[in-house]
Amino acid sequence: MNKTIHILPEFIANQIAAGEVVQRPESVVKELVENSLDAGATQISVIVRGAGKQLIHIVDNGSGMSREDLSLATKRHATSKIMTVQDLERIMTLGFRGEALASIGAIAHLEIRTRQETDEFGWKLTAEPLKEDSIEPFKTETGTQIFVRNLFYNVPARKKFLRSDLTEFRHISETMLKFALSRPNVRFTFFDADALVFDVKPSDLEHRIIALMGEKSASQLIKVDFSAPLVKITGYIGQPSMAKQSRTGQYFYLNGRSISSRSLSHAVFFPFEHLLDKNSHPFFVINIEIDHEKVDVNVHPQKHEVKFDDERMVYNALSQGVSEALQRSNLTREVHFREQVAQSPFEKMQLSPSSTPNDVLLVNRLTGEIINSISTPKQYSLQSTPSLFSGQKTSDYSQNLLQKTLHTFTPTHQSAFEALFGNENPVASEAKEQNSDLESQPEITVWQLHNKYIFVQTDKGVMIIDQHNAHERILYERALKAMNKQFTYGQHLLFPVKIELSTSEQSLIKEIEDDLMLLGFDFTIEGMIIEIRGVPLDVHSGEEESALKEILVQFEEYQQIRHSDKRDNLAASFGCKAAIKSGHKLSAIEMRRLVEDLFATSTPYVCPHGRPVVVDFPLVEFDNRFGRTS
Numbered sequence: 001m002n003k004t005i006h007i008l009p010e011f012i013a014n015q016i017a018a019g020e021v022v023q024r025p026e027s028v029v030k031e032l033v034e035n036s037l038d039a040g041a042t043q044i045s046v047i048v049r050g051a052g053k054q055l056i057h058i059v060d061n062g063s064g065m066s067r068e069d070l071s072l073a074t075k076r077h078a079t080s081k082i083m084t085v086q087d088l089e090r091i092m093t094l095g096f097r098g099e100a101l102a103s104i105g106a107i108a109h110l111e112i113r114t115r116q117e118t119d120e121f122g123w124k125l126t127a128e129p130l131k132e133d134s135i136e137p138f139k140t141e142t143g144t145q146i147f148v149r150n151l152f153y154n155v156p157a158r159k160k161f162l163r164s165d166l167t168e169f170r171h172i173s174e175t176m177l178k179f180a181l182s183r184p185n186v187r188f189t190f191f192d193a194d195a196l197v198f199d200v201k202p203s204d205l206e207h208r209i210i211a212l213m214g215e216k217s218a219s220q221l222i223k224v225d226f227s228a229p230l231v232k233i234t235g236y237i238g239q240p241s242m243a244k245q246s247r248t249g250q251y252f253y254l255n256g257r258s259i260s261s262r263s264l265s266h267a268v269f270f271p272f273e274h275l276l277d278k279n280s281h282p283f284f285v286i287n288i289e290i291d292h293e294k295v296d297v298n299v300h301p302q303k304h305e306v307k308f309d310d311e312r313m314v315y316n317a318l319s320q321g322v323s324e325a326l327q328r329s330n331l332t333r334e335v336h337f338r339e340q341v342a343q344s345p346f347e348k349m350q351l352s353p354s355s356t357p358n359d360v361l362l363v364n365r366l367t368g369e370i371i372n373s374i375s376t377p378k379q380y381s382l383q384s385t386p387s388l389f390s391g392q393k394t395s396d397y398s399q400n401l402l403q404k405t406l407h408t409f410t411p412t413h414q415s416a417f418e419a420l421f422g423n424e425n426p427v428a429s430e431a432k433e434q435n436s437d438l439e440s441q442p443e444i445t446v447w448q449l450h451n452k453y454i455f456v457q458t459d460k461g462v463m464i465i466d467q468h469n470a471h472e473r474i475l476y477e478r479a480l481k482a483m484n485k486q487f488t489y490g491q492h493l494l495f496p497v498k499i500e501l502s503t504s505e506q507s508l509i510k511e512i513e514d515d516l517m518l519l520g521f522d523f524t525i526e527g528m529i530i531e532i533r534g535v536p537l538d539v540h541s542g543e544e545e546s547a548l549k550e551i552l553v554q555f556e557e558y559q560q561i562r563h564s565d566k567r568d569n570l571a572a573s574f575g576c577k578a579a580i581k582s583g584h585k586l587s588a589i590e591m592r593r594l595v596e597d598l599f600a601t602s603t604p605y606v607c608p609h610g611r612p613v614v615v616d617f618p619l620v621e622f623d624n625r626f627g628r629t630s
Contacts, residue, residue, distance in 0.1 A: 021103040024162060025052025025151055026171035028108075031100035032146055033179055036060035037186070041143065042202070045189040046176060051168035053151050053159075061143040064116040067123050071135055074110065074127050076102040104148055105129070107155050111147040113140045129154055166511035173197065173507045177212060178258045181251050181285050184208035198503055209236060209285055214500035214528070217242065222329050224286065226321025231290045231314055233321035237268065238283030239329070240275045245550060245577075246557040248504065249283040255292060259306050264288075267315045271323035284322075288314065446591050452582040454591050461618040467591075468582050469607040470598045475538055476575035476608040477601045482536070483518040483567050490520030490534045497532045497544045501525075508552050515570050521548065538578050550577040572608040 022028055029046060036044050039062030049055040065073060076099065104110055105127040115122025124138035152159035162168060169192060180188045180198070184205045190197040200211045210218045220242050226233040235253075242249070250268070252259050265281075272282045296307040308314050445457035454465040482489035501509070506528060509516065516523075522534030532544050539547045554573035559566070580586070586594070598604045598613065605614050 021099050022107060022151075024171060025056060025168050026175050028052065028056050028104055028148055028151065029058075029172050030175050031104070032056070032058045032148075033176075035100065036062055036144065037179075037183060039063045039144065041186065043187045043189075044179075045191070046172075047191040047193075048169065048172055049193050051165035052148075052172055053162065053165070053168070054149065056146075056148040056151070058146045059143070060145075061141070064119075064122065064143050065112075065114045066116060066119070067135060070112060070114055070123050070125050071133070073112065074101045074105050074125065074133055107158070108151045108153065109147075109149040111149075113138055113145040115140050115142050117142045164511070166507070170504065170507040170511060173503050177503050178251060180212055181205075181208060182253050182256055182258055197506075205285065205287075206236060213502050216500055222325050224284075224321050224325045226317060226324060228313070228317045228320075230294065230310075231288060231317045233286065233288060233318055235284065235286040237286075237322055237325060240272070240280075240282070242283040243272075243276050243280040244283065244553045245279060245281070246553045247281050248553060248556060250281060251285045253285075253287045254295065254306055255289060256287075257306075261305065263311065263315060264318060267318040268322050270319050271326055275326075286318070288318070290314070446588060446595070448586055448591060451585045454586070454595065456595065458616075461616060461621070464615045464617065465595060465598065466607075466611075466613055467584070467586065467594060468579050469611050469613045470594055470604075471579035472572075472575040472607045472609075473601050473604060473613055474575075474594075474597045475578050476571050477603075478538070479519055479536075479571035479574045480567070482520060483515050483571065485518065488520075489518075489536050490522060491537050492522070492534045493532065493544070499530050499532065499545045499548070501528050501530055503528075505549065505552055506530075508556060512555065512566060512570055515567055519570065519574060536574070536578070547578060575608055 021031065025048065029048070029052065033044060033046065036058060039060065041060035041062035043061045045057075045059040047055070047057040047059075101110070101112075106129055110125075110127040112125040112127075113122060114125075122138050122140040124136055124140070126134045152162070173190075176188065176190045176197075180190075180200050184207070185202050187199075187201050189199045198212065200208060203211070206221060206223075209221060217238070220239040221236045222239060224233060224235050224237055238249070247265060250265060252261060252264060268282060268284055268286065269276075276282060290308075294309045447455050448467075449455060449464075452467065454467055454470075456463045456465065478489060481487055506525065509525065509530065520534065520536030520539075521532065523530050523532045525531075530548075532548065535544050535547065551570070551573045554576050555570050558564070558569040558573055564572070580594075605612065607613055
């Protein structure tokens with residue numbers, strides 16, 4: 001009889017386990033630094049080469065290991081942190097699964113050097129897949145050093161799916177930033193090859209945030225300190241001026257462990273809701289202390305998410321603590337949190353700044369529970385009439401949008417164009433001098449509604465243009481042309497502007513440095529300071545810093561949610577952040593110029609995110625509404 005069920009060989013089982021524990025070089029750094037912290041280290045150094053693909057070197061001054069412990073450390077299910085089933089209910093350490101070293105050793109060359117303080121000398125372990133571990137005496141300092149070389153060398157399929165070195169390093173950098181914020185009493189030193197990224201010495205949380213986020217944040221931090229019977233909330237929130245267009249500046253720690261939670265993020269946002277735009281997210285570093293038995297940290301393979309016994313209690317305590325902190329800073333008036341929530345227990349929360357108004361989460365404001373996600377995007381019919389600008393070359397992304405969501409140029413649009421610019425070939429008009437005197441054009445029927453929408457009368461009704469979406473489309477295409485070297489888009493500054501960067505911002509700029517230069521930015525980076533000498537033409541004076549930083553934030557979010565290449569995401573980020581906003585008053589000349597530039601683009605009826613730019617209302621629709629028959 002054929003036997004179909006068998007026990008997996010140890011090395012295959014280890015590689016499968018590694019698939020959960022080690023997804024990328026950042027996963028190795030996370031697991032090993034957690035072990036260093038659990039060993040009581042007060043100084044931890046991390047050195048990576050080739051974004052961790054070539055080498056990850058961790059050095060700590062923790063308790064170290066004996067020879068007996070070292071011989072067991074690389075075995076599966078080996079741990080010093082759990083002894084009984086009851087220990088699972090009170091997990092107080094960071095690394096506890098007993099899988100890290102075994103998983104790493106299955107997909108890399110592993111070397112461990114360690115010594116306990118009371119020992120005369122230490123030990124060195126060398127491990128390779130499919131070979132017996134080698135242990136020998138070794139002279140070393142108290143603590144542990146771990147070398148991980150040639151990650152995924154024996155798993156080429158996994159290695160192939162790693163991103164570029166800059167992207168992988170950015171993930172490591174963000175994880176190191178989280179560790180440094182979680183333990184301000186620990187010295188963290190972080191190197192990218194021979195270049196020092198940061199070296200933060202023991203301090204309190206406020207000074208640790210300033211050391212990592214820049215001196216400018218010193219005057220913008222608000223202390224949070226709130227205690228309830230079962231939970232304590234401490235940390236810092238940023239003033240509204242520190243808000244970003246993504247959640248990259250939000251750090252939650254539960255009993256010292258970095259976690260992520262949409263509902264808890266909303267709990268912090270709720271007190272800010274009248275201070276920030278809906279698409280903005282406050283900066284915060286929040287520590288939540290709660291009885292270890294009241295939370296399950298073992299619900300996620302990478303331990304990023306947790307489950308509370310009473311999430312409503314934590315949600316309310318968090319919002320109350322942030323609300324009181326804002327009151328003490330005179331940023332909000334005193335409110336009765338529970339009464340206010342009870343009046344409107346549910347709220348729609350946009351998934352991201354780039355999502356449509358219909359793509360929302362339904363949030364229970366009392367409990368923080370995500371009730372449901374709703375997505376009901378409008379469908380736009382595809383006209384058979386050829387587009388007015390169909391002869392122009394478009395990007396693959398624009399072509400895709402054109403096929404899926406566009407109205408093409410209709411007779412109504414043609415009449416609107418003629419009302420603005422006369423009866424001539426629009427493609428030929430695009431080739432006219434861009435500096436033509438608009439004031440000399442005849443007066444046309446164009447006006448602005450609530451500083452948001454531009455109305456243009458046509459012979460068959462009215463055409464409505466969203467001014468922000470229209471400008472986004474214009475800037476998006478200009479940015480793409482600039483990065484494709486079709487024209488020069490930059491302007492030199494009379495006086496250079498120096499900006500202090502965070503670690504993550506520095507890594508991100510290095511990742512897209514060449515394209516930023518093509519886009520029109522001219523800069524040099526020295527340490528944590530960037531000196532800007534030039535910016536794109538559509539960046540206004542005084543907005544150099546905010547423009548660059550907002551573009552970086554938006555780009556980082558687009559990399560996660562848009563299935564486009566880096567250059568397209570950067571162009572979309574520039575368009576989003578540099579475009580005129582709703583509420584900006586335009587003169588008649590500015591409106592006419594905007595419409596003219598819009599119809600010179602390859603895809604004038606949809607913004608880079610797929611939102612409509614132009615809506616037509618035929619005159620017959622008005623007649624029907626007023627009961628006219630002719």
